[in-house]
Amino acid sequence: MASKRTRLTPIAVLVIILFFFLYNQYQDFTASSAFQSSRQTSFGIDWSRFAYTQYVTNSEYLCNSVMFFEALQRLGSRADRVMMVPASMLEPEMKDSSDAYLINKARDEYDVKIVPITVQTHWAGEATWADSYTKLLAFNQTQYDRVLSIDSDSVLLRHMDELFFLPAAPVAMPRAYWISPQKTLSSHLMLIHPSETELFRIMERVESVKPGEYDMEIVNQLYGDSALVFPHRRYALLSGEFRNEEHAHYLGSELETWDPTVAYSEAKLIHFSDWPLPKPWKPMSEEDRLAAQPNCTQNTSGEEGCTARIIWNSLYTDFRAKRNKLKELPVPQLPTKGYITGSQILELIEKANPNPNPQRPFIKLS
Secondary structure, eight states, rough: HHHHEEEEEEHHHHHHHHHHHHHHHHHHHHHHHHHHHHHHHHTTOGGGGGGEEEEESSSHHHHHHHHHHHHHHHHTTOOOEEEEEEEGGGGGGGGSSHHHHHHHHHHHSOOEEEEEEEOOOOSSOHHHHHGGGGGGGGGOTTSSSSEEEEEEEEEEEOOOGGGGGSSOOOEEEEGGGGGGTTTBBOSEEEEEOHHHHHHHHHHHHHHHHHOOOOOHHHHHHHHHTTTTOOOOOTEEEEGGGGGSSOHHHHHHHHOOOOOHHHHHHSSSOOOOTTTTTTOOOOOOOOHHHHHHOOOEEEEESSSOOOOOHHHHHHHHHHHHHHHHHTOSSSSSOOOOOSOOHHOOOHHHHHHOOOOOOOOSSOOOOO
8 A cells, every 4th residue: 555655646746736836827817817807996996087089180080080989988998088179170150060960979979078179280391290299289188197199090909998007107109110220109109197397398399390390200309218118019000011021120020920810819909001002081092902902922831821911901991881881970961160270271382382392201100
């Protein structure tokens, strides 16, 4: 019997070791899950301290913004939602317009708080981004501890509530990985600590912009060395990445293999950027689409894969379908407003100017 007990001892020890290993793994997993859960329950997080913000400068971007907030609600985000809209869209004579219908829809169906603003327009050489300074008014939303500013020309795949709990900083942004090796921050996604002091600094800088300086240039000048940087993977994938032949800048490695399925599945936000192609709500000819769509590739076994092409086309197709459905308004399509936006004015100036305009030094990312 002694020899039998001796034979069983190593097995018993192995079982015990395995038990404690699996138990510790389980404890680590449950502790992590409990920590995430406790942030939302036991710790009594007041979600009204945080907000997602969008800025609207015209009817096109209003429609995009409503789509974004619909996605936030569908995906279960807990933070507040703020839409900064031109005060002119809220004037009494606009109450029966399609703009008013969409604003009311956002407020009533998606619990969006509407904040009237003055569109910030400045001439810096390119009409496309003349109104982009408006997004910086997110720094003025001091009723919140933190706001997550996201450009509306994006597809939200999952909410990003976890970003509100990043370490404290005036602003946190991902890198604009597509212009690597330059250490440039991207302004299409910014976690902001609203502050009158920071707003003053920003607006002072806006008032003295030089040709080619827009929102992204300003935040890089002010926060390039002090901003908290969070990963671009998952949070700042560009639609154009699916068209690229090389992906080392996105992957952060020459050795990792690009897999469009993995990139899409891990992404929470995809930003439309396929310059010189138009944004998805603008007309695009079938000829241009076919010429621009990602190439199919062959794997090591010689099989052809078109996953990147399928994903890229679906991004545009789905966005347009949802937008067209939203535009099927149960109200007459009355003129939205008899005004011209700042960017439209500058576009007229640009067309009348025979001299070539200074080009934005960074990649086109409107």
